[in-house]
Amino acid sequence: MKKRLNTNTVFSGLSMLAIIGMLTISGAANAGIASTKHNLSTSGTGTVKSTDETEICVFCHTPHQAIKNDNIPLWNHTLSAEASYGVYTSPTFDGASSVQDLGGTNAATAAVSNLCLSCHDGTIAINALNNPSNALGANPTMTGTGAGGVIPAGPANIGNDLTDDHPVNFLYDASLYAADSSLNDPATLTGVRLFNGYVQCASCHDPHESVNPAFLRVDNTGSALCLKCHNK
Numbered sequence: 001m002k003k004r005l006n007t008n009t010v011f012s013g014l015s016m017l018a019i020i021g022m023l024t025i026s027g028a029a030n031a032g033i034a035s036t037k038h039n040l041s042t043s044g045t046g047t048v049k050s051t052d053e054t055e056i057c058v059f060c061h062t063p064h065q066a067i068k069n070d071n072i073p074l075w076n077h078t079l080s081a082e083a084s085y086g087v088y089t090s091p092t093f094d095g096a097s098s099v100q101d102l103g104g105t106n107a108a109t110a111a112v113s114n115l116c117l118s119c120h121d122g123t124i125a126i127n128a129l130n131n132p133s134n135a136l137g138a139n140p141t142m143t144g145t146g147a148g149g150v151i152p153a154g155p156a157n158i159g160n161d162l163t164d165d166h167p168v169n170f171l172y173d174a175s176l177y178a179a180d181s182s183l184n185d186p187a188t189l190t191g192v193r194l195f196n197g198y199v200q201c202a203s204c205h206d207p208h209e210s211v212n213p214a215f216l217r218v219d220n221t222g223s224a225l226c227l228k229c230h231n232k
């Protein structure tokens with residue numbers, strides 16, 4: 001009896017260590033949005049941040065009075081009014097039949113990529129919120145922004161021309177896979193993410209990601225991100 005108890009103690013001690021080990025590894029793997037440039041609150045670690053808003057999520061989401069649209073998650077950042085971003089085109093681009101211009105959208109028609117563009121096209125002030133936090137009661141005051149309070153000039157300001165960027169806002173489905181044998185089967189993708197079957201900015205990026213550079217869903221060493229979808 002005594003021996004059995006001791007054995008159990010050793011086993012539970014070991015499994016406890018294993019659990020602690022796993023927790024430590026997963027904890028280190030994703031420290032969360034707080035340590036990224038998307039923490040735009042007073043606790044932010046980047047140069048673009050607020051001097052008075054302490055909440056992190058409020059720059060993009062709100063629990064109530066969100067911009068209503070069934071394709072976007074409780075969105076709180078004013079959407080861009082750009083008329084056109086253009087669309088990627090090439091003689092070999094098989095997704096051309098479904099690709100749609102992200103310009104000319106409104107609150108009801110915006111796609112997931114429009115959420116990123118609401119800051120990254122450089123036309124809307126970072127602090128332009130639909131529903132400011134109750135605690136602050138007003139749009140946040142910012143530091144580090146460009147003229148007009150928009151995202152500063154530089155690589156993060158991708159502008160309003162998407163014709164020279166990796167295509168987004170097109171269907172990556174079984175028929176595209178059938179048409180292009182150099183793609184992986186969209187039904188078996190791992191690491192990356194499709195939105196209602198569409199490739200969007202957030203297919204490659206997770207705006208809450210703190211593990212890989214540039215919010216990438218998959219570390220792109222050896223082009224591992226590209227190879228998740230492209231069978232080259």
Ligand code: HEC
Pocket residue numbers: 033038039056057058059060061073112115116202205206207208
């Ligand atoms: C800089 C903008 C930004 C901030 C800040 C932000 N999010 Fe998001 N969030 C997004 C975008 C864009 C999406 C849609 C794309 C996606 O799901 O990856 C999203 C999706 C989500 C979703 C639904 C889909 C999913 O990925 O599970 C949840 C839940 C969410 N966010 C929670 C949060 C919480 C909680 C916070 C604060 C701790 C937060 N977000 C901060 C931009 C942001």
Ligand code: HEC
Pocket residue numbers: 089090091092093094095096166167172176180183192193199203204223225226227228229230
């Ligand atoms: C989430 C999946 C996904 C990821 C990740 C991805 N791509 Fe793509 N990419 C596609 C799909 C789908 C197409 C459309 C292919 C087609 O229709 O010809 C495409 C199109 C392209 C094209 C244009 C093809 C043409 O015929 O004009 C190039 C080049 C390309 N991707 C390169 C890359 C590179 C480089 C990376 C990594 C930085 C990457 N892709 C990551 C899904 C992805």
Ligand code: HEC
Pocket residue numbers: 037038040046047048059060077115116117118119120126151152154156201202205206207213214215
């Ligand atoms: C509320 C505004 C806002 C939204 C929405 C937003 N971002 Fe950002 N993002 C920023 C700011 C501000 C920076 C930092 C810019 C700087 O430092 O010059 C940034 C930086 C980045 C960077 C560069 C990170 C680095 O380490 O240099 C990437 C990549 C990025 N964002 C991708 C996205 C994507 C993809 C989405 C949508 C899924 C998105 N962002 C949505 C405001 C936003």
Ligand code: HEC
Pocket residue numbers: 113116117120155156157158162166167168199200201202203204205214216220225
């Ligand atoms: C097919 C994958 C893919 C898609 C789709 C994609 N990106 Fe990226 N993005 C990347 C990669 C990979 C990098 C890192 C480039 C590098 O390291 O040079 C990057 C870098 C960035 C950066 C950092 C600045 C820079 O030029 O390095 C921003 C900002 C950004 N992306 C925003 C977006 C936005 C906004 C969208 C949608 C309109 C988008 N991305 C769609 C793969 C993608």
